[in-house]
Amino acid sequence: MTLANLEIGEKATVKAVTGEGAISKRLMEMGIVPGVSIRVVKSAPFGDPIEIRVKGYNLAIRRTEAEVIEVSSAIN
Amino acid sequence: MVMEIPNPTSHETPTAPHLDSPLVIALAGNPNAGKTTLFNALTGMRQKVANYSGVTVERKEGNWSVNGDSAKLIDLPGLYSLDATSLDERIAREVLTGNVDGLSKPDAIIAVVDATNLERNLYLVTQIMEFGIPVIIALTMVDLAEKQNVEIDTQKLSELLRIPVIPVTARQKSGTEALSLRAFEIAKSDVTPQTSWIPDSGGIDGNGKEDIHLSLSADDSANRQIFARYNFISDVYQKSVKPVDDEEARFSEKVDRILTHKFFGLVILIAILLLVFQTIFSWAALPMDLLDAGFGALGENVGSQMPDGMLKDLVVDGIIAGVGGILIFLPQILLLFLFISILEDTGYMARAAFLLDKLMSKVGLHGKAFLPLMSSFACAIPGIMATRTIENRRDRLATILIAPFMSCSARLPVYALMIAAFFAGQTVFGFVSLGAVLMLAMYALGILVAVIAAFILKKTILKSPPPPFVMELPPYRLPNLRTVIQNMFTRAWLFIKRAGTVILAISIILWALTYFPRGEAVGSEQLAVSGKSEQTHATAIENSYAGMLGRTIEPVIKPLGFDWKIGVAIIASFAAREVLVSTLSIIYNVGEDADEKDPTLIKAIQNAKKADGSPVWTPLTALSLMVFFVLAMQCMSTLAVVRRETNSWSWVIFMFGYMTVLAYVASLITYQGGKLLGFS
Incomplete structure (x- = not known):
C-alpha cells in the first residue's frame, strides 16, 4: 500500500520510494527514506495536497507524490 | 612595530596567504533555519544585494569583520539539498566550487542548522561536507528547542560529525562571538571534513557541472547516496539527541487546526488578504499624496529656477513628472513587501499555498502562485518579483505572464473617471450602483482572462510535467522585525535600481x-x-x-x-x-x-x-x-x-x-x- 491509502491520523513506516527520478529523489532528500515513520496530519480543503509529519517536521505533498511512497500497513 | 599602527591594510603583508582576496566564507542552510537573521547579525548593514549574473537568484554578500579579522560573507539561497535540480541549488553549488565570477572558492562554510529540526537540516550539512571545504555548524533556535524539551548534546554532535558545532541565538546575538572565532580559525586552516558515509570515500568531489549530470543520470546511485547520508545522520542523531515524544500535539499543528481548517482556513485566508489590501490602500494613501505633492512642488521649484526652454520642459515635464509618477507607488510597493515578508517569516505563506494548491493546479499553476497574483492587485511589480518563490521556471513564467491582468491600483483612476463621466448615479435593480457593478466587473474580467491565459499557456508554450509539490510547512514563528524591515527595503531598492x-x-x-x-x-x-x-x-x-x-x-x-x-x-x-x-x-x-x-x-x-x-x-x-x-x-x-x-x-x-x-x-x-x- 502507499501513503495515499492512509487515513488522516494514521502512521506507517516507509518501505520504498518508487516513481520517476526527480520526484523520488526530492522526497528522499526531504527525509522520506526507507525505514522512517510517517504520520498523515490532514488534507487540504479540496482533498489535496496532504500534510504529513516526518523526521520531526511537517511537509505538504500532493496525492500523486504520496502514491509513490510505499508504506507498511498503518499503525494507529 | 609598524604593525601596531591601526591601519586597516597593514596586516595584509606580502606573505599573507590571502593577499589580494580576503577570506571568503559562505553561509548555507535550509529555508527557515534562521540564516538571514544570522547573516544580518554578523554583517550588520554592511551588505550588498545583487543577482548572480544572468539569473534571478539573489546574490547577498556582506563584510564580516571581528577583532581585526575580516571576511567576505556570502549568504547562499535557502536550500534543502545541493543536487542542482533547482536554480538555487545550482547557483549554490557553483559558489561552493568557486565557479562564480569575482568570487573565489570559499575558505569555509558555515552551515546554519535549526536545532528544532535537526535531522533534516543535517542532510544538507552532509552534502556540504562533501565539498572538501572546512565546515562549521551554527546551531540556531536552541532556545526554541529547549522549550520543546529537545536535549541536544552539542559536544557529542561535534565529535560525531568531526566539525565544530556552535549554538547561537541570532536574535540575541549570543554565540556569535564564539562562532566568529572558530569560523575564522577553520577558514585559515585546511581541515577537510571526513565523509565516512560515502562507501568509497572521496566520492563526490564537487567538480561542478560534470558530476551534476552524472548524479542526475544515475538515479539509483543518487538515491543510494541520499539513503547513506540519512543513515549516518540517523545514527548521529540517536547518539546526540534525547528525543521528545513526537505525538505530543505541537503548537503549530494546534494552530493549524483552525488556520488550515477545510472551511475556516479559507475564510481566514480571505479575511487576511482583505485586511492586507485594506491596510495597503489606507496606509499608503497619505504617503502617496505627500509624494505626489512633493514631486509637484519639486517640479515647480526646479521650474522656477530654470530659464524657460526645452531643458526646463525636459526636466520638469519629462523627468520629474515621469519618474515621480512611478515613485508615488513606492509606499504601496513597500507595504506589500512588508506584508509579504511578515507572511513568509511567520510561516503562514506556506499554509496559504497549501490551502489553495488544488484550485491553482486546476489551471496548471503552483499553490505558491496565489500570492504574487494577489499582490498584483495593488501593483504587478512586487507581484512579479514575488514569483521568485516558485521553483519551477515554467510555472514561474506562467505566473509572471498573467500577473498584470489583475487590476492594479493605477487602473483605478481610469475606471473612476469613466464611471464618473458616464455611469454616475445609475443603478441596477434600483438599488445597486452601476458604477460599483462595473468596477467589480473589470476586476472579474481580469481574473477570468488570467485564468484562461494560464490554462492555455500551461497547455502550450509552457507545457511541463507537473513538478513535484513538496513544500515544508514550517513551524509558526514570530518574525524578526529587523529582518522583515531590511527585507522590505532591500526589495524596494532592487525595484528602484532595476x-x-x-x-x-x-x-x-x-x-x-x-x-x-x-x-x-x-x-x-x-x-x-x-x-x-x-x-x-x-x-x-x-x-x-x-x-x-x-x-x-x-x-x-x-x-x-x-x-x-x-x-x-x-x-x-x-x-x-x-x-x-x-x-x-x-x-x-x-x-x-x-x-x-x-x-x-x-x-x-x-x-x-x-x-x-x-x-x-x-x-x-x-x-x-x-x-x-x-x-x-x-x-x-x-x-x-x-x-x-x-x-x-x-x-x-x-x-x-x-x-x-x-x-x-x-x-x-x-x-x-x-x-x-x-x-x-
Missing part, C-alpha cells in the same frame, strides 16, 4: 514624443496669459509626434470607438496607466493638475464633439476603454521588471504583444457587440 533606468529612459522618450516637433508657435507661449497657455499646450500636443502617432493609429483604434485624442492618451499612459487622466486633461485644455474627480474634466469629456457634431465619448466608448485598460500591457515599469526577472527581451515582447492583442480584441467585441445590441 526599473529606474528603464523608467527614466522611457519617460524621456514619451516626453519627447509629446514635445517635438516644436514650430514657431512656441514663442507665443511666453506671451500667453494663464487660460491661453493651456490652449497652446493642447495645440502643442496635437502637433507633436504623439499627436501624429495618435492620428496614424486612429484608423486602427476607430473600431474600438476611440478617436486620435484617446489614442494619444493611450500612448502617453504607457508611462503609467493613471497618466491617461492627466493626458486627457491636457488634450481637453482642463489643465494638467485635474484628477479623475475633477468636474471640469468630466464635463469636457462628456461634451467633446467630433467634426460632425456627434459626441466623441459615449458610455460604450467608456466601457470599451475600461476593457482595454483591464487587459492591455500599459506599464513600462512592469515590462522593465519582467525584463529583469526573465532575463530576456523575448518574454517582454511576447507579454506586450499577447496582452495588446487580447485588449484590442476584447475592446472590439465590447464596442462592436454593444453597437449591434443597440447600445451607444
Whole structure:
C-alpha cells in the first residue's frame, strides 16, 4: 500500500520510494527514506495536497507524490 | 612595530596567504533555519544585494569583520539539498566550487542548522561536507528547542560529525562571538571534513557541472547516496539527541487546526488578504499624496529656477513628472513587501499555498502562485518579483505572464473617471450602483482572462510535467522585525535600481514624443496669459509626434470607438496607466493638475464633439476603454521588471504583444457587440 491509502491520523513506516527520478529523489532528500515513520496530519480543503509529519517536521505533498511512497500497513 | 599602527591594510603583508582576496566564507542552510537573521547579525548593514549574473537568484554578500579579522560573507539561497535540480541549488553549488565570477572558492562554510529540526537540516550539512571545504555548524533556535524539551548534546554532535558545532541565538546575538572565532580559525586552516558515509570515500568531489549530470543520470546511485547520508545522520542523531515524544500535539499543528481548517482556513485566508489590501490602500494613501505633492512642488521649484526652454520642459515635464509618477507607488510597493515578508517569516505563506494548491493546479499553476497574483492587485511589480518563490521556471513564467491582468491600483483612476463621466448615479435593480457593478466587473474580467491565459499557456508554450509539490510547512514563528524591515527595503531598492533606468529612459522618450516637433508657435507661449497657455499646450500636443502617432493609429483604434485624442492618451499612459487622466486633461485644455474627480474634466469629456457634431465619448466608448485598460500591457515599469526577472527581451515582447492583442480584441467585441445590441 502507499501513503495515499492512509487515513488522516494514521502512521506507517516507509518501505520504498518508487516513481520517476526527480520526484523520488526530492522526497528522499526531504527525509522520506526507507525505514522512517510517517504520520498523515490532514488534507487540504479540496482533498489535496496532504500534510504529513516526518523526521520531526511537517511537509505538504500532493496525492500523486504520496502514491509513490510505499508504506507498511498503518499503525494507529 | 609598524604593525601596531591601526591601519586597516597593514596586516595584509606580502606573505599573507590571502593577499589580494580576503577570506571568503559562505553561509548555507535550509529555508527557515534562521540564516538571514544570522547573516544580518554578523554583517550588520554592511551588505550588498545583487543577482548572480544572468539569473534571478539573489546574490547577498556582506563584510564580516571581528577583532581585526575580516571576511567576505556570502549568504547562499535557502536550500534543502545541493543536487542542482533547482536554480538555487545550482547557483549554490557553483559558489561552493568557486565557479562564480569575482568570487573565489570559499575558505569555509558555515552551515546554519535549526536545532528544532535537526535531522533534516543535517542532510544538507552532509552534502556540504562533501565539498572538501572546512565546515562549521551554527546551531540556531536552541532556545526554541529547549522549550520543546529537545536535549541536544552539542559536544557529542561535534565529535560525531568531526566539525565544530556552535549554538547561537541570532536574535540575541549570543554565540556569535564564539562562532566568529572558530569560523575564522577553520577558514585559515585546511581541515577537510571526513565523509565516512560515502562507501568509497572521496566520492563526490564537487567538480561542478560534470558530476551534476552524472548524479542526475544515475538515479539509483543518487538515491543510494541520499539513503547513506540519512543513515549516518540517523545514527548521529540517536547518539546526540534525547528525543521528545513526537505525538505530543505541537503548537503549530494546534494552530493549524483552525488556520488550515477545510472551511475556516479559507475564510481566514480571505479575511487576511482583505485586511492586507485594506491596510495597503489606507496606509499608503497619505504617503502617496505627500509624494505626489512633493514631486509637484519639486517640479515647480526646479521650474522656477530654470530659464524657460526645452531643458526646463525636459526636466520638469519629462523627468520629474515621469519618474515621480512611478515613485508615488513606492509606499504601496513597500507595504506589500512588508506584508509579504511578515507572511513568509511567520510561516503562514506556506499554509496559504497549501490551502489553495488544488484550485491553482486546476489551471496548471503552483499553490505558491496565489500570492504574487494577489499582490498584483495593488501593483504587478512586487507581484512579479514575488514569483521568485516558485521553483519551477515554467510555472514561474506562467505566473509572471498573467500577473498584470489583475487590476492594479493605477487602473483605478481610469475606471473612476469613466464611471464618473458616464455611469454616475445609475443603478441596477434600483438599488445597486452601476458604477460599483462595473468596477467589480473589470476586476472579474481580469481574473477570468488570467485564468484562461494560464490554462492555455500551461497547455502550450509552457507545457511541463507537473513538478513535484513538496513544500515544508514550517513551524509558526514570530518574525524578526529587523529582518522583515531590511527585507522590505532591500526589495524596494532592487525595484528602484532595476526599473529606474528603464523608467527614466522611457519617460524621456514619451516626453519627447509629446514635445517635438516644436514650430514657431512656441514663442507665443511666453506671451500667453494663464487660460491661453493651456490652449497652446493642447495645440502643442496635437502637433507633436504623439499627436501624429495618435492620428496614424486612429484608423486602427476607430473600431474600438476611440478617436486620435484617446489614442494619444493611450500612448502617453504607457508611462503609467493613471497618466491617461492627466493626458486627457491636457488634450481637453482642463489643465494638467485635474484628477479623475475633477468636474471640469468630466464635463469636457462628456461634451467633446467630433467634426460632425456627434459626441466623441459615449458610455460604450467608456466601457470599451475600461476593457482595454483591464487587459492591455500599459506599464513600462512592469515590462522593465519582467525584463529583469526573465532575463530576456523575448518574454517582454511576447507579454506586450499577447496582452495588446487580447485588449484590442476584447475592446472590439465590447464596442462592436454593444453597437449591434443597440447600445451607444
